[in-house]
Amino acid sequence: MSISQATELLRTAGIPxxxxxVEIVRAMLSFPTHLSxxxxxxxxxxxxxxxSRATVYNTLKLFREKKLVRELIVDPERxxxxxxxxxxxxxxxxxNGQLTDVSADELQVIGMPSLPPGLQLEEVDVIIRVRTxxx
Amino acid sequence: MSISQATELLRTAGIPxxxxxVEIVRAMLSFPTHLSxxxxxxxxxxxxxxxSRATVYNTLKLFREKKLVRELIVDPERxxxxxxxxxxxxxxxxxNGQLTDVSADELQVIGMPSLPPGLQLEEVDVIIRVRTxxx
DNA sequence: TTCTCTGCAAAAGCTTTGCAACATC
DNA sequence: GATGTTGCAAAGCTTTTGCAGAGAA
Numbered sequence: 001m002s003i004s005q006a007t008e009l010l011r012t013a014g015i016p017x018x019x020x021x022v023e024i025v026r027a028m029l030s031f032p033t034h035l036s037x038x039x040x041x042x043x044x045x046x047x048x049x050x051x052s053r054a055t056v057y058n059t060l061k062l063f064r065e066k067k068l069v070r071e072l073i074v075d076p077e078r079x080x081x082x083x084x085x086x087x088x089x090x091x092x093x094x095x096n097g098q099l100t101d102v103s104a105d106e107l108q109v110i111g112m113p114s115l116p117p118g119l120q121l122e123e124v125d126v127i128i129r130v131r132t133x134x135x
Numbered sequence: 136m137s138i139s140q141a142t143e144l145l146r147t148a149g150i151p152x153x154x155x156x157v158e159i160v161r162a163m164l165s166f167p168t169h170l171s172x173x174x175x176x177x178x179x180x181x182x183x184x185x186x187s188r189a190t191v192y193n194t195l196k197l198f199r200e201k202k203l204v205r206e207l208i209v210d211p212e213r214x215x216x217x218x219x220x221x222x223x224x225x226x227x228x229x230x231n232g233q234l235t236d237v238s239a240d241e242l243q244v245i246g247m248p249s250l251p252p253g254l255q256l257e258e259v260d261v262i263i264r265v266r267t268x269x270x
Numbered sequence: 271t272t273c274t275c276t277g278c279a280a281a282a283g284c285t286t287t288g289c290a291a292c293a294t295c
Numbered sequence: 296g297a298t299g300t301t302g303c304a305a306a307g308c309t310t311t312t313g314c315a316g317a318g319a320a
Contacts, residue, residue: 016319018275037310052277057310071211076285078309079211091248094257102248111242113226115265122229122264129257130250153293153300172285187302192285211310213284 001030013066023047024059028069029083034099036078074099074127089126102128136165148201158182159194163204164218169234171213209234209262224261237263 001009006025010017027043028035035043041056060081063069072080074092080099089102109124136144141160145152162178163170170178176191195216198204207215209227215234224237244259 016274018318020276050277054278054311055276058275061311073208073211076206076208076214091250093254106248107244107246109242109244109261112263113237113241115226118268119228119265120268122266125260125262125264126244127260127262128247129260130254131257133253133255151294151299155301185302189286189303190301193300196286 001026009068013068015062015066019048020044020051020055021059023051024056024063025068028060028063028081031083032101033083034072034080036080038078040081072099073125087123089128091128091130093130093132095131102126136161144203148203150197150201154183155179155186155190156194158186159191159198160203163195163198163216166218167236168218169207169215171215173213175216207234208260222258224263226263226265228265228267230266237261 003022003026006022006029007017009025009029010021015021023044024040026047027040037057037060038053040060041051041053044051044056060069064071064081067085070082070085072082072090074080074090075094075097084101087104089104089107091100091102092098107126109126112124115121138157138161141157141164142152144160144164145156150156158179159175161182162175172192172195173188175195176186176188179186179191195204199206199216202220205217205220207217207225209215209225210229210232219236222239224239224242226235226237227233242261244261247259250256
């Protein structure tokens with residue numbers, strides 16, 4: 001993604017543009033990806049070496065609030081950021097950390113319980129955990 | 136759960152019996168519960184104050200391997216241990232940490248993708264994330 | 271000037287590890 | 296005595312926070 005495209009995307013989202021944010025957008029949103037905060041940090045460092053880890057972490061939280069990315073909780077070790085914010089599910093291989101999207105057309109959750117009064121649905125996560133076949 | 140019941144349970148699972156393990160079984164498996172490692176630690180401390188945090192953490196990992204408990208990854212802050220190891224799903228309120236079981240009879244996942252060759256299904260997690268109604 | 275953003279370093283929180291002491295068989 | 300278990304403290308990791316300086320409006 002070009003710098004001007006990333007800049008435009010930030011403006012549309014109502015986020016003040018800075019060089020770091022542009023680079024974080026480019027790292028996260030150029031292609032569909034699943035990246036940890038530290039992976040984003042490493043990528044951004046390649047273009048802007050004087051970027052701090054704290055800025056990357058804070059910016060990803062900001063992007064999440066603005067719905068530019070989604071946080072995935074699939075691994076106890078680290079949070080993963082997903083560039084795809086539309087409803088979909090995941091297939092996860094803990095052995096190699098590989099995360100694959102499963103579209104919401106393909107897979108459906110039926111029989112959703114009615115929520116107790118006062119509660120509001122936020123989202124439904126489905127994680128299909130797999131491992132390399134042993135036997 | 137009585138000490139002798141917990142002891143029997145450990146024997147059946149093929150786990151050498153120790154006082155700490157008996158107390159961890161009693162804390163985790165007397166009733167259906169969802170507890171963090173530290174919550175288990177706090178409970179065990181009440182009966183056996185000279186128990187160390189490391190022992191609780193290690194023992195819970197051991198119990199997971201032996202399928203006495205299940206690890207739930209619902210919150211990036213901490214791991215939660217579930218006393219219910221049979222297939223079921225969860226409703227989670229991040230605001231207060233409350234976790235509720237949803238039975239597999241009630242809720243079903245349909246359209247499971249066929250796994251790439253060499254991969255084996257381990258489990259399917261469904262987490263219904265809710266929050267207190269704002270509007 | 272005023273407000274926001276950034277970098278650095280330190281802190282925080284959960285979990286694991288190293289090691290010596292202790293139990294158990 | 297060999298093996299496995301425990302406690303303690305320290306280390307490890309990811310993530311957050313405090314604060315001063317830099318930048319933008």
